[in-house]
Amino acid sequence: MCPGNKYFHSRIIAQGDCTQKYQKGLDIVLGRESVVLILDDTQAGRKDNIEDRDVRQVLKTIRKEVLKDCKIVFTHVFPTNYTAEHHHLWIMAEQLGATCSTEVDPSVTHMVSGDAGTDKSRWAARENKFLVNPGWIEASNFLWRKQPEENFLCVKSKQ
Secondary structure (H helix, E strand, O other): OHHHHHHOOOOOHHHHHHOOOOHHHHHHHHOHHHHHHHHOOOOOOOOOOOOOHHHHHHHHHHHHOOOOOEEEEOOOOOOOOHHHOOOOHHHHHHHHOOEEOOOOOOOOOOEEEEOOHHHHHHHHHHOOOOOEHHHHHHHHHOOOOOOHHHHOOOOOOOO
8 A cells, every 4th residue: 555655654554453353443543533544445444434535525625614704806916917717826715715806895805915005905904804915825725724814914015
């Protein structure tokens, strides 16, 4: 399963290691259950959770919770003639559960800006919306947790 112990470094639990015959379980895992990945090729491997699970889908679902209540507008982040929906930050924000828009309205919660001096940035400040730099999305993505906006405040560009 892991030739040369390159990835798992002997941290694989096989059927013979378990306390119950013909069943793999977490009862011998010394770490937290939240950091365990179970790979099983049998239907009977885990009686307590027999529905098929694709870890990729589980991770997508978890990621969608990070920014789920955020509606984001971007300003001074993409080149002028760039399709916003194709930018990696837009895609990243949506993967984290945010709703992204190109237009401001009262439902906007966050303005992601490269310059606090833009019209949209000034609108966000007037309307008491969060005005953050693009690092806020990147940090939230990296840490899988919505980061405190005050750590990523957008400042006016020195042009």
